[in-house]
Amino acid sequence: MTTDVETLAQPAHRATEQPAIAGRGLSKVYGLGDRQAARALAADDPAAAVAAAGGYLGAADVSFSIGTGEMFVVMGLSGSGKSTVLRMINRLNEPTAGELLIDGEDITKVSDSRLREIRNSRIGMVFQHFSLFPHRTVRDNAAYGLKVRGVGKAERRERADAALERVGLGDRGDKLPHELSGGMRQRVGLARALAVDPPVLLMDEPFSALDPLIRRDMQDLLLELQAEDRRTTVFVTHDLNEAMRIGDQVMVMRQGRVVQCAPGAEIVAHPADEYVSEFVADVDRARVLTAYDLQRPAKLVFEVDERPDAALRRLGDNEAQGAYVVGKDERLLGVVTDAALLAGVNRGDGDLSGSVSQDFHTVEPTAHIGDFMHRAGRQVVPVTVVDGRGRLSGVVPRATILSSLSTAPAQERERDERRLEVAARA
């Protein structure tokens, strides 16, 4: 089940192309000399060894792989190492150990001049507190990366204005940053990163200093831009709803370590541990979880050429009142109830085709819980998940829906689920 989810959710190119960005065994030690840090990292418990030496382990053995065009969200509380990881990508933070490949080039080993070139031409960055240059106009801010690159004045102006236009600030080029509101300032920050048209965009909690309505606007803007550009983006946030909303992949970090790295819905549906499940407790599950995340295999599936009396017997053995019927090509034909089967037996039917009814509700695997939860429990069979080719993918019992919306940790949820199921049957 878990492997199925992974193959489905990951973009197809991941298997074949080399990742746009890959981190391998990245560690960052603060406050220790190189030799001391290396010794501490080699210990059995690096975190304790680093702390004992008087340092601080910001990131410990972090590995990840980001596909081209992917929106990769790094999530965690403050001090979890998420910003450390982001800043290692353009070496604002020098990794203590590990390698970091951008398009196959290990950026931890490049010379200073090559590093500046990579920073200028391949990586754009957006900062939490905007970090605009207060003494430069909005246009000059947006043009900064081009200026460093040595682009001529006219072209600089043109490209900066184009970038400002894209973020909706085409008419503010002559203003100074302090004359703009917070949301507008971050739009300038975004334009500054976009103006150099980098293949990689780094965003360090870019919207957390903004109020919720503006934040949502900015997320919309980012999603719009992303739909046009498909730019490889690393986005750091502590806001899970934000992570779920914009992220293709979400990497949850805690105390410098990666706890879980998966698509957002997978993290909500199957938190790797207590920490993650506590973290995802506040998320609006109905908007995040899909039928695919919750479905389980149907218990009773009859082939259409099965004899009605045999089917009725199996129904009785399983204490069920209805079952699915699939054709030879695995397409779902419908459901049969015990009453319909009995009628079929009495008619002397040779197969189930005469007893099938369409009295049930189907959803696509991508449907969110919020879209179908009100229909659950109305029919003899649970909500039925049918894939694009009409094949039975699985079922979502009402008990599963209800328990998935609760915020209790995983084991507790499963226990409740069993109880609800028993109660529903009685």
Added chain:
Amino acid sequence: MPDLRIGERGESVIDFMTEHLGGFFDLLKDLLNFGLRSVYDLLTVLTPVAMVVVLVVLAVLATRRVLLSISLGLGLLLIQSMDLWPETMQTMASVLVATVVALLIGIPLGIWSAFNPVVRSVLRPVLDLMQTLPVFVYLLPTILFFGVGDAPGLVATIVFSVPPAVRLTQLGINQVDSETVEASVAFGASRREVLREVQLPLAMPSIMTGVNQVIMLALSMVVVAGLVGGAGLGGVVVNAVQGLQIAASIEGGLAVVVIAIYLDRVTSALGGQGRANPAWWPRRRTVAPVAPVTAEPVTVG
């Protein structure tokens, strides 16, 4: 405790310098005197009244406050009425030369120490020494090096006024928001570009405060410079005090006060003190607080 004979050792160092570095000191003296003479000639090209008009216009440009500038002009006219104009311009010349030299030494040192903690920790006690060692202690050796005249006073003034230039430059650079610096680095700027395009411009208010402090300290040394034969208001005051001429000493002292206030108001306005933005900040026409200030000439005139 053993007697380290620090005083004697210091004296022998100074003796050594007097004997072997005479040529160097002579060159330095000539350079300083040349600078002083040139600036003085420039300041006295115009008649005193015309010069007052020029200074008032400069004050308006810098402070954008007309009433203040007119008051400063009246003060300068008072100097002319006391018949101390040439001496005042001599003092002005020595303050300007001392300030320029102090800034040429202080600002690069400040930048260096902002980036190098070792330099910072070495410079700190040296700066403390320069500011707190009683002036007369190093005035005597400077007379030995340069002889009596303008040069020893000027050198003592420079030594005394360098520290704030170093300290406020370093402070200004280190106070620039580190994320803003990072933003520049993240876009591929080299250290030199970061310094030139982000750190220095954003440190400018602090550096300008340093310039203001340097000028004020230089002015406070005027009378001391007069003691060792420097021309200007210092000489006027020293002669008046030695001759028990109370009237002349009052006039000389008053003239020092007037140019002190003038230089302070003008240079502190350049540093943006007490205002939302300093005068040199770009795009000031779009900055709201400026509007009532520029409207002032209309209501006054």
